[in-house]
Amino acid sequence: MVLSSSATPGQTLPSHFTLLMMQRRHRGSNLGLILLASQIFQIGLDNIPPVTLATLGVNVYLFLFPAAPLLSACVSVQTAYWHRDWRRLILSPFHHVDDWHLYFNMASLLWKGIKLERRLGGAWFAYLLSVFSLLTGSMYLLLEAVLTEVTGDGSYSMQCAVGFSGVLFGLKVVNNYYHPGGVTHVMGFLVSNRYACWVELVLIHIMSPGTSFVGHLAGILVGLLYTAGPLKKVMKTCADFVTSSRPSHVYYNSSGPSGRYNPHYYPSSDGQPHTGPYPQPLYQHPYTAGMSDAEQYDAAVRASLNDRGGRQTYGFRVASDPNLEEIRQRRLQRFATER
Template sequence: MQRQYKAQRGLNTGLLLLFGQIYQVGLNNIPPITFATLAVNIYLFLQPLKPLEEVCISVSEGFYRRDWHRLYLSAFHHADDWHLYFNMVSLLWKGIKLERRLGSMWFGYIITLFSVLVGIVYMILEFTLAELLENPSFIQSCAVGFSGVLFALKVLNNYYHPGGSSSLMGIYVSNKYACWVELIAIHLLSPGSSFAGHLAGILVGLMYTMGPLKTIMKACAGGFIFPTVFSQQRNNNNPDYRYSGYASNTQRDYNPYTAGMNEEEQVEWAIRNSLNDTGNSARHYHDERRPYGFWLPPEEPSHEELRRRRLQRFERW
């Protein structure tokens, strides 16, 4: 979310770079809800429904004046082309991973609900700050942009794809804490960004991953929408993951090696071939293996044959 905004004018370099990124990824590789969300944000940037000062969300406009339309309009409007570019590139990466993981229906449900919830939590935070600090400017602080929702999606992405690390200004941070470090870094490097808006996104994400929000969403869906469950191992305590046990349960196909015979038939075939192969010499016994997996040695020599071989060995010495 962005607190300070300006008129959109001149060459939209950020928009051109965004189109380049989308082309590089490929339209066929972008899931439908992610693509639709990109399209809505781009369209409303080029053809905004209202001026930014009439769609931004604040305690004053959203709560006191009951302009509830701002709750969903504010998330899909951006201050300038670079604001749009950075948010949409982030959405492109997160959306592809999460939509493939959760399914398009559930991911669309998340985008729709989170866009409104982030605005609600943002107003609660700004109202709390105004009361605690006795500073009425927080009541008037107005924000636009999709970055609050993106922070919520970042929390979900770290939940469904745990582990790994992210590079923030050359410093590698565990993905578990990356959203908090990014929250502080953006606030320090870009004072015009909305700290409360980004924090609202993180809190909404935590409400989903650690709180009751996901359960409430499932109950409200009435059984018509469910997150997709993949057969992969994440955590024994996570109900969204089920380990398939592929390595222990899957039978390999050995037919090319056994000619379709079961174990008993293979043993019988091996014994029969061993008994019938009486023409092989001792040299074949040592130097040549049968085509099947195991085989029987030739008959043991008689006592007289052993005595003869010992005499020959002594003669050579």
């Protein structure tokens, strides 16, 4: 995230000078866009999972065709809370100051997104990005409000931030959670992955004072809420409620670029993909539910073959039940006699 310069407590708007200078950089040579395109083609579009690619595309599109000027997209306590302009929580993560700001954030998204989307599956990763985008901005507002209250300095409430890097810090925490161990290079230093986000938080702020320390810290705290706090459980509960209200239990494998249907693939309640047969009982389908006589007969034959050979058909399995088995045998005998 990048901050505008703060205003004095008597001002009603943040100082415009820094953001106006950044907007001029936005109209430059766009070398960052060229480098980003080169990196994408080096990786290969087929090797970038769909949700990661779509998120990258949205960021690039909004850089070229902003939904709002930077001064109307950045988020601060003053603009979002005092003036009740809550749409900034949605706009701010997806707008960038210049092409280099966009390049570094999207290059980081490519690396993290490829690893996490393949681990979690496309649906859960999209869910994670949506929640993190909103919560990072909300956490940023909370931290800035607390700093204003503790220090008595109203300028904290007027610091306006944009960019995807806060979300990326949260994703880094999640990535380290799912891929523990190892070390990473942080500006020439070898650092354990467990502490890399904290080292980056400090070093980036020291080397680039214009970046938002509070915005990056907000991302780390949201990531910790997911890995060590209640956020993942809350997300699972909400996801279970939504999926339980659907009539179908068919899931799609979004871990690869094609996103094709795989009848032996399903996400768990924590978003991690699993392969193999569905846990039983998963889906009960009474034969009389809208089926013709011929369809009931075919379904009974398929279920009987499943029981004998342990094979699954069409991605669902009828729960074994003594009464259901008895009904099935009677139907088989009746249809065999009629035919």
